[in-house]
Amino acid sequence: MNKKRYETAKQRVEDREYSLDEAVALLFDLPPVKFVESVDLSLRLGVDPKYPDQMVRGTVVLPHGIGRVSRVLVLAQGEKQKEALDAGADYAGAEELIDKIQKENWFEFDVMIATPDMMRLVGKLGKVLGPKGLMPSPKAGTVTFNVKEAVEEVKKGRIEFKVDKTGIINGTVGKRDFDQLKLTENVREYIQAVMKAKPVAVKGKYVRSIYLSSTMSPSIKLASADFERK
Numbered sequence: 001m002n003k004k005r006y007e008t009a010k011q012r013v014e015d016r017e018y019s020l021d022e023a024v025a026l027l028f029d030l031p032p033v034k035f036v037e038s039v040d041l042s043l044r045l046g047v048d049p050k051y052p053d054q055m056v057r058g059t060v061v062l063p064h065g066i067g068r069v070s071r072v073l074v075l076a077q078g079e080k081q082k083e084a085l086d087a088g089a090d091y092a093g094a095e096e097l098i099d100k101i102q103k104e105n106w107f108e109f110d111v112m113i114a115t116p117d118m119m120r121l122v123g124k125l126g127k128v129l130g131p132k133g134l135m136p137s138p139k140a141g142t143v144t145f146n147v148k149e150a151v152e153e154v155k156k157g158r159i160e161f162k163v164d165k166t167g168i169i170n171g172t173v174g175k176r177d178f179d180q181l182k183l184t185e186n187v188r189e190y191i192q193a194v195m196k197a198k199p200v201a202v203k204g205k206y207v208r209s210i211y212l213s214s215t216m217s218p219s220i221k222l223a224s225a226d227f228e229r230k
Helices: 003-012 020-029 079-086 095-104 116-132 147-156 180-196
Strands: 038-045 057-061 072-075 091-093 111-114 158-162 168-175 207-214 220-222
Touching: 020 180, 020 207, 020 220, 038 180, 057 147, 057 180, 072 079, 072 095, 072 116, 072 147, 079 091, 079 147, 091 095, 095 116, 111 116, 111 147, 147 158, 158 168, 158 180, 168 180, 180 207
Parallel strands: 072 091, 072 111
Antiparallel strands: 038 168, 038 207, 057 158, 207 220
């Protein structure tokens, strides 16, 4: 990181809450770097994830994607494999792909989708898929017989969000070379999806803070109250 560039950028960010439009405009106005940065959101929630009824997890289809197309692997039998490939999956198979992952430590994919009847076999991979965030889950829409819809949504930009053990959700919402309006729409869609995922058991303030940043920029604090009213 160029320390001088970062300090210059940091001086431009005021210690206050910004509206979403202000924050995106400011982010695009900060000194650039020599590569296209990812744009990320960080939401600190008023939840305690150690309690199952306060776990926050879900998916969102960003209207303009995140700047890259995810590689999708589908574990299914028979015709479901063809359905997956026709829908745009990069890989489709069954036991042979599970063996490849186990024996070759092969992870040339970003999202794994599995039909429910395959989950007894996928369970063998729990120890390697879990830490990488690749384990299929019904809540994430990645355990389903409707593989066509699942693959198409992932290819369009559907991503998963999940609160970590410290009560924070981190997610990528685009690239710094996006049109500002498109990035704004992505950010709004992501935040609203997290808002809708609020557990019934959570009392008090749900979203404590929201920060927007690019890979090499300081964080810009958003006015979370703007989204709570929606």
